[in-house]
Amino acid sequence: DAKTTQPNSMESNEEEPVHLPCNHSTISGTDYIHWYRQLPSQGPEYVIHGLTSNVNNRMASLAIAEDRKSSTLILHRATLRDAAVYYCILRRWGSARQLTFGSGTQLTVLP
Amino acid sequence: GAGVSQSPRYKVAKRGQDVALRCDPISGHVSLFWYQQALGQGPEFLTYFQNEAQLDKSGLPSDRFFAERPEGSVSTLKIQRTQQEDSAVYLCASSLGGTSYEQYFGPGTRLTVT
Numbered sequence: 001d002a003k004t005t006q007p008n009s010m011e012s013n014e015e016e017p018v019h020l021p022c023n024h025s026t027i028s029g030t031d032y033i034h035w036y037r038q039l040p041s042q043g044p045e046y047v048i049h050g051l052t053s054n055v056n057n058r059m060a061s062l063a064i065a066e067d068r069k070s071s072t073l074i075l076h077r078a079t080l081r082d083a084a085v086y087y088c089i090l091r092r093w094g095s096a097r098q099l100t101f102g103s104g105t106q107l108t109v110l111p
Numbered sequence: 112g113a114g115v116s117q118s119p120r121y122k123v124a125k126r127g128q129d130v131a132l133r134c135d136p137i138s139g140h141v142s143l144f145w146y147q148q149a150l151g152q153g154p155e156f157l158t159y160f161q162n163e164a165q166l167d168k169s170g171l172p173s174d175r176f177f178a179e180r181p182e183g184s185v186s187t188l189k190i191q192r193t194q195q196e197d198s199a200v201y202l203c204a205s206s207l208g209g210t211s212y213e214q215y216f217g218p219g220t221r222l223t224v225t
Contacts, residue, residue, distance in 0.1 A: 034212065043115070043202050043216025044154065087153060096208050097167070098144055101153030 004088045009106040012078045020073040020105055022088030027068050030093040035062065035073050037084040038104070044087065047073065051093075083109045113137065115217035117203050123223045124193045132188045132220045136205030143186050144214065145178055146202040154202050160186060161208060193224045 005023040012018040024033065035047040048055055048062045050071075055062040061074040075082055087104040116135045124130050136143050142161055146154035147170075156170040162183040171178070175194075180186040190197055200221050204214040 032212065041218075043204070043219050044214075045216065046213045049212060085153075091212060096142055096161070096206065096212075098146075098156040098159055098170075099154075099204075099214060100156070101146075103153050 004090060004102055006086070006088055006102060006105045008103065009108065011108045011110060012075075013110050014080060015077055018075040018078045018082070018107065018109075020075075020086050020088075020107065021070065022072070023070045024088070024090055025069045027090060028092075031090040032093060033062065033064060033068075033071050034089045034091050034099070035060070036087045036089065036099070036101075038087070039081075039084045044101075047086070049091075078107075078109045080109050080111060083107055115203055115205055115215050117201075117217040117220050119220060120218065121221050121223075123225060126193060126195060126224055128193055129189065129191045130193055130222065132190075132201050132222070134186045134188070134203030134205075134217060136184065136186070136203070137215055138184075139207070140205035140215070141183075141208030142206045142214075143180055144204045144206075145186070145188050146204065147172075148200040148202055148219070150199075157188070157201075190222075193222075195224050198222055198224045 034049040036044040038044040050062045063072045085104040085106050087101050118133045144159050145157040148154040158178045159167040160180040175191045177189045200219040202219045204216045206214045
């Protein structure tokens with residue numbers, strides 16, 4: 001599986017936007033980009049996924065570079081409840097198999 | 112609706128004891144996964160079921176680890192003769208399968224081996 005690279009940690013102020021970067025320079029044409037997050041003492045939860053076009057849902061937006069070698073998860077207005085570890089994961093199209101987690105980015109939201 | 116549930120939430124075992132961890136997936140979910148998460152690290156894959164069939168057990172760290180899903184719903188992860196290095200959070204996830212990508216995770220079972 002192609003690997004992803006994320007910063008170990010980031011900080012944001014409450015009610016400000018947060019941009020979480022992910023590099024995936026060896027991504028293949030059939031790899032989807034998935035984001036999960038893990039709040040303290042909970043299991044991971046799905047956030048968003050995309051292939052080529054930017055995606056929006058109620059939780060976040062996903063901006064994908066034109067060459068697909070990087071992506072950015074955007075939280076439009078961070079709240080204290082968004083403090084979590086965010087994982088960027090590549091998943092081959094059609095695969096119902098396991099997720100391969102890296103170490104993720106620990107997001108701290110400051111009041 | 113009900114999510115993925117796991118029991119017990121916490122388990123303390125003495126080294127050498129056997130433990131059994133239970134996972135109740137979301138009703139109707141075909142795929143079920145077990146992951147192990149050490150402190151400060153991301154979850155690591157252990158094993159994968161599609162209905163009752165165990166399609167991949169490549170992540171199980173040793174033959175002391177055994178998982179089953181006999182009727183295609185509830186799953187049990189068993190660890191025999193526990194060792195200190197087995198201390199971790201064990202996460203269960205389920206998904207509809209097929210082209211449905213989203214996995215739904217339970218809260219995990221924190222196992223501490225003393």
